[in-house]
Structure formats: C-alpha cells, structure tokens
Amino acid sequence: METSEFIHNVLRSYYSSHTVPAPPDIAEREFGAGVDKKIDWRHMSFMNEQQLNAYLRANVPFYISYSAGYYEFPEARPMQKKNWLGADLIFDFDADEYETNCTHPKNMVCDICMGRVKEECIKVMEEFLIPEFGFEKKDLHVMFSGNRGYHIHIRREDVRELDQNARKEIIDYITASGLKPERHIRRVGKRLVGPKPSDWGWPGKVARRISAEISSGSEKSIARIMGVSPATARKILAKKEAVVGGIAHGDWDQVSLSPKTWQRAFGLVAVGMSADVDRAVTMDTSRLIRLPNSIHGGTGLVACEVPDIERFAYYKDPVVLGDGEVRVIPTATMDIPLKDKVFELEKGKQTSLPEYAAFYCAAKGLVKIWG
Ligand SMILES: [Zn+2]
The missing domain is CATH 3.90.920.10 (DNA primase, PRIM domain)
Incomplete structure (x- = not known):
C-alpha cells in the first residue's frame, strides 16, 4: 500500500x-x-x-x-x-x-x-x-x-x-537584538559609568549578572562569561568587593579596565542571557x-x-493513535523510541509495528507498508 x-x-x-x-x-x-x-x-x-x-x-x-x-x-x-x-x-x-x-x-x-x-x-x-x-x-x-x-x-x-x-x-x-553596550557603559568626564543592578531592562539584568559572577564566580567562569583573559579575571577578583560595590552605584571604575573590555563583557553576558x-x-x-x-x-x-x-515527553505523551498491528518493511536501519518502547528497524527485514509507530515511521520514510 x-x-x-x-x-x-x-x-x-x-x-x-x-x-x-x-x-x-x-x-x-x-x-x-x-x-x-x-x-x-x-x-x-x-x-x-x-x-x-x-x-x-x-x-x-x-x-x-x-x-x-x-x-x-x-x-x-x-x-x-x-x-x-x-x-x-x-x-x-x-x-x-x-x-x-x-x-x-x-x-x-x-x-x-x-x-x-x-x-x-x-x-x-x-x-x-x-x-x-x-x-x-x-x-x-x-x-x-x-x-x-x-x-x-x-x-x-x-x-x-x-x-x-x-x-x-x-x-x-x-x-537582545540591537543592544548597544557602548551606550550603557561609557566615560563621563574621567569616570566610567554604567548600569546599576536595580535598573530596568537589559542594563539592570546585565549589571546583576556581572555582579553575581564577580561575587561568587571563579577566575575561569569570569573569564568565560565576560570574555576576558585569565589575567584580567584575576585582576577583577583581587578587587572584587570594590568592583561589586562600585557597580551597585553605577560606578564601573573600581578596577582599571578599558571601557571596551567592559562593553564587550556587557554584550557577551546579554547574548548569554537572551533567548533564541x-x-x-x-x-x-x-x-x-x-x-x-x-x-x-x-x-x-x-x-x-x-x-x-x-x-512533557515528546515521544510518549502525544501518541494517540491505536496499536493494531501493521506489517511494514523498513527502508532504513534505525532505533525509534515511541511511547514506552524502542522499535528496532532493520533495513529490508519485514516486521510488524503498532499503528502509531507504523504511521510515524512511514511518514518519515523509514518503512513501506506491506500489503
Ligand atoms: Zn537531535
């Protein structure tokens, strides 16, 4: 068929x-x-x-x-x-x-x-x-x-x-499309100012995440999440109370890093927190x-x-078709987990599948219906 x-x-x-x-x-x-x-x-x-x-x-x-x-x-x-x-x-x-x-x-x-x-x-x-x-x-x-x-x-x-x-x-x-880190962390006079953890929206989210990371992260995790070198992460950690205390007031100048370094960290952290x-x-x-x-x-x-x-189990909860036997010939060798079983298809070897599995495999082109 x-x-x-x-x-x-x-x-x-x-x-x-x-x-x-x-x-x-x-x-x-x-x-x-x-x-x-x-x-x-x-x-x-x-x-x-x-x-x-x-x-x-x-x-x-x-x-x-x-x-x-x-x-x-x-x-x-x-x-x-x-x-x-x-x-x-x-x-x-x-x-x-x-x-x-x-x-x-x-x-x-x-x-x-x-x-x-x-x-x-x-x-x-x-x-x-x-x-x-x-x-x-x-x-x-x-x-x-x-x-x-x-x-x-x-x-x-x-x-x-x-x-x-x-x-x-x-x-x-x-x-997080169209976020411009250079708008949020920038020099004002001699000071480097940026968002406070209490700010709304992305600036606040990123400030909270960076503060939390510096407070409790390791040199390795800070380097990864903020995109800085291990040496820079060490430098931040050496002054972590001051850095976190500064960010709490929007002062991002408690450790000598360039605006670009903070801006890049802002962008990376935002991408990490955004959804796809x-x-x-x-x-x-x-x-x-x-x-x-x-x-x-x-x-x-x-x-x-x-x-x-x-x-929710995607291979189990939405199975609603019946389980009457259907004879099929697999056109591929593959294991198909469905409902509570794993169906082992072997190319060319005729077998019977319950209707729900025969439908799934036939629609995906893995079996032909026999008879
Ligand atoms: Zn996959």
Missing part, C-alpha cells in the same frame, strides 16, 4: 471517531490545510466545532492550521479584505532552528535537540514573559506542534491589538499555526496543549 493511502486511512478513522475542539473564537479565524504540503488551501473558515469536524471527516487533511489572527471576514481574499481585528501573540521554537551535535537525519529528533527546544521555551516564559512582561502562567498556553517544536500562545485581549512593530520590539527585547526564538513567527500577525488536537501528518502525533512542559 502507498504510504499516503495508509496515512489517509488512519486519519480518516481517527477523525471519524474523535471530535477536535474548536479553537477560541473559531468564527474569526482563517484556516489552512494540506496533504502534499503543510498548506495546500487557505482562506477557509468555520462557524463552529461541528463545521470544522465535518470538514476534517470529509477531506481528511494531513495538516490543518488556523490563524493567530482574528478577522471580520476570515474567508475573504486578498488578505486586506479580511479586515484584521487582532492576533494572538505567538512564540515559536523548532528543533530546525538550533545548532546541536545531533547525528540523526534532519527530519528526526532526539533528546538533545528536543531538550534544547524545551530549554529555550522555558527560558522565554520564566526569564522574560512572566517576570518582565508581567504575564501570569495561566496566560501562557504551551503547545506541542506534533513534530519538532513548541509554541507559546498568548490570547489575552490586551495583546491582540499589538501591531507588527510592537511585536518586533518584544522579540528584539527577548533576543523564531523572530518571523512572532512578527507575522496573519500566521497560520498548527491546530491543537489535530494529528500531524508527518508523525501521527497529536498537536496538543502541554500543561507542564518540564514533564
């Missing part, structure tokens, strides 16, 4: 026995769906959950997405005729975007890359959105994409009206994003809300 026919059959059976809940304000959302591509069709809309599910049952898309944006006329085209009413604020984290030492093929994942994605997502929430932007945990809906990433959706009324420029400012802040997020997704106010509770046609995993990201 062709892979696409197998996937179609599994999805048809899934959607005919499950109801996908409507996203909030469904009637104001644009939908897009696809079989060959993520989006083959867009500019669709549904008035309610029944209409959405009738579409899924009749058309069995491999991928279905809905708009972060709200529109008066979501079906209208071109885009200007939709009359944009606002958009959720979205942050996107995808394993594709990060450099790691993974050795697997590009379309696969492992604990290293998925761990990295999870780390960045948690960083954005716990170091920026909650403490600095004032969101509450309940405002932040973390979604698993069904494949290699997570999204954060914020639907609060007060973010909906943010335009692209406002969204750009938010993403610039989180990614997809800028384009946050800035795009008409983005289509995976519909939660739909099946990702490239994996057979369900795109779903993640109540506790720290404990």
Whole structure:
C-alpha cells in the first residue's frame, strides 16, 4: 500500500471517531490545510466545532492550521479584505532552528535537540514573559506542534491589538537584538559609568549578572562569561568587593579596565542571557499555526496543549493513535523510541509495528507498508 493511502486511512478513522475542539473564537479565524504540503488551501473558515469536524471527516487533511489572527471576514481574499481585528501573540521554537551535535537525519529528533527546544521555551516564559512582561502562567498556553517544536500562545485581549512593530520590539527585547553596550557603559568626564543592578531592562539584568559572577564566580567562569583573559579575571577578583560595590552605584571604575573590555563583557553576558526564538513567527500577525488536537501528518502525533512542559515527553505523551498491528518493511536501519518502547528497524527485514509507530515511521520514510 502507498504510504499516503495508509496515512489517509488512519486519519480518516481517527477523525471519524474523535471530535477536535474548536479553537477560541473559531468564527474569526482563517484556516489552512494540506496533504502534499503543510498548506495546500487557505482562506477557509468555520462557524463552529461541528463545521470544522465535518470538514476534517470529509477531506481528511494531513495538516490543518488556523490563524493567530482574528478577522471580520476570515474567508475573504486578498488578505486586506479580511479586515484584521487582532492576533494572538505567538512564540515559536523548532528543533530546525538550533545548532546541536545531533547525528540523526534532519527530519528526526532526539533528546538533545528536543531538550534544547524545551530549554529555550522555558527560558522565554520564566526569564522574560512572566517576570518582565508581567504575564501570569495561566496566560501562557504551551503547545506541542506534533513534530519538532513548541509554541507559546498568548490570547489575552490586551495583546491582540499589538501591531507588527510592537511585536518586533518584544522579540528584539527577548533576543537582545540591537543592544548597544557602548551606550550603557561609557566615560563621563574621567569616570566610567554604567548600569546599576536595580535598573530596568537589559542594563539592570546585565549589571546583576556581572555582579553575581564577580561575587561568587571563579577566575575561569569570569573569564568565560565576560570574555576576558585569565589575567584580567584575576585582576577583577583581587578587587572584587570594590568592583561589586562600585557597580551597585553605577560606578564601573573600581578596577582599571578599558571601557571596551567592559562593553564587550556587557554584550557577551546579554547574548548569554537572551533567548533564541523564531523572530518571523512572532512578527507575522496573519500566521497560520498548527491546530491543537489535530494529528500531524508527518508523525501521527497529536498537536496538543502541554500543561507542564518540564514533564512533557515528546515521544510518549502525544501518541494517540491505536496499536493494531501493521506489517511494514523498513527502508532504513534505525532505533525509534515511541511511547514506552524502542522499535528496532532493520533495513529490508519485514516486521510488524503498532499503528502509531507504523504511521510515524512511514511518514518519515523509514518503512513501506506491506500489503
Ligand atoms: Zn537531535
């Protein structure tokens, strides 16, 4: 059987026995769906959950997405005729975007890359959105994409009206883009002045981090984090009480270092504290994003809300398809961990897999369906 026919059959059976809940304000959302591509069709809309599910049952898309944006006329085209009413604020984290030492093929994942994605997502929430932007945990809906990433959706009324420029400012802040250290640490007369730990925003964050590092770090860690030589780190440590005491008042002149050295340290520390997020997704106010509770046609995993990201297992928690046996012939030799098992594929050696694993492996091109 062709892979696409197998996937179609599994999805048809899934959607005919499950109801996908409507996203909030469904009637104001644009939908897009696809079989060959993520989006083959867009500019669709549904008035309610029944209409959405009738579409899924009749058309069995491999991928279905809905708009972060709200529109008066979501079906209208071109885009200007939709009359944009606002958009959720979205942050996107995808394993594709990060450099790691993974050795697997590009379309696969492992604990290293998925761990990295999870780390960045948690960083954005716990170091920026909650403490600095004032969101509450309940405002932040973390979604698993069904494949290699997570999204954060914020639907609060007060973010909906943010335009692209406002969204750009938010993403610039989180990614520390456009920070100019020479503006924050500079000579005023003979004194070298800089931020105090109590200052708002990046200057305060960096001053706090540098103070903490000098107070309790080692020569090695100071050299690494601030980008200075071991000799300079020793020089700082020799006067550490004075240096930290000076920074507390915005006086960065307690040890004789050049402004350039401090500025470089400021920049490096800021980059280390910033988060790595997809800028384009946050800035795009008409983005289509995976519909939660739909099946990702490239994996057979369900795109779903993640109540506790720290404990979420990407290879286990989103497995929702059945475990009826499917006969397959592997086209690759590879171990695939899914649910509670590791499936050992051996190229050319016919075997049986439970439906959820057969779907995952077939969609990734690792097996052919036999019979
Ligand atoms: Zn990996």
